[in-house]
Amino acid sequence: MQRKMIVVSLMTLFCLASIWAFGDDKEVKGMITSRTGETLIVKSGEGNTTVVLTDATRTKDDRGLFGLEKQEMSSVVLIPGLKVDIDGTPDEQGRVVAKTITVDGDDLEAAEMIQSGLHPTAEQVAANVQKLEAHGGQLDAHKVQLASQKENIETNEQNIAAHKQQIAANLKDIEENTQRFSALSEYDVKHQVTVKFKVGSSKVSSEDQEQLKQLAQTATGLSGYIVEVMGYADSTGDAAMNTKLSEDRAKAVITYLVQQGNIPVRHIVAPGAMGEYGAAAPNETKAGRAENRRVELKVLVNKGITGS
Known part of the structure; x- marks a missing residue:
């Protein structure tokens, strides 16, 4: 009789452990690397996680893209390269069934820039190049005609350096975003x-x-x-x-x-x-x-x- 009670107790503990293992919510923070139908592959510090989308999955997006309700945004904005914060429940296959997906608003803006041909970033780079050339011409003129005005020359040199840094940063953003969204190919x-x-x-x-x-x-x-x-x-x-x-x-x-x-x-x-x-x-x-x-x-x- 005592042995039966021990066996029943062990089975009860095993069932409870299984329920806890699959019932606890799990948070996944990372970047979408692939999408196939109703599943996402999200890369985080812990490796790749398979995330399952359902009709109950809700996505929070402060931008309100296309004016759809928040719960309808999940399929609209979830493309490879987007950063996401997912709250869901593990299933028996080791996947995470998503309850709520929070999308980074800045990352959505970067996605739109990439999909529209990088026009905003490219225009900003072009504007900075023009400013750089203008300041370079002013610097040459000051060196030849106003050699005595050292302070003005130094100011222009600082402006040139600042624009060079901005151009470098913009080019880096273009390269990184292009690589991230190339997954669509x-x-x-x-x-x-x-x-x-x-x-x-x-x-x-x-x-x-x-x-x-x-x-x-x-x-x-x-x-x-x-x-x-x-x-x-x-x-x-x-x-x-x-x-x-x-x-x-x-x-x-x-x-x-x-x-x-x-x-x-x-x-x-x-x-x-x-x-x-x-x-x-x-x-x-x-x-x-x-x-x-x-x-x-x-x-x-x-x-x-x-x-x-």
């Missing part, structure tokens, strides 16, 4: 469409709705797919307005895919609204502007799944 494009829009409009036409239905059918027949959505605008109006318009267009397409195409929002990635950058045709002509009022969609599958 590890996907095969299985299907792609372009949705066109009228001037100032974000309404999806019935013709383009058919395109989106076909894309959704193709995507849902693939294993581990993701859909990349990128919105654009022509150069009509100011840059801020065009960025907002391209954002609204991408949002309209995402809404249609989720509501009519039955694509879970966690299978959609939208690196950012491109505005008037990344033009497909010259904006100087009416036909060119029509080409630029668009949303580009790609159905992607990780090459590791396709065997490429």
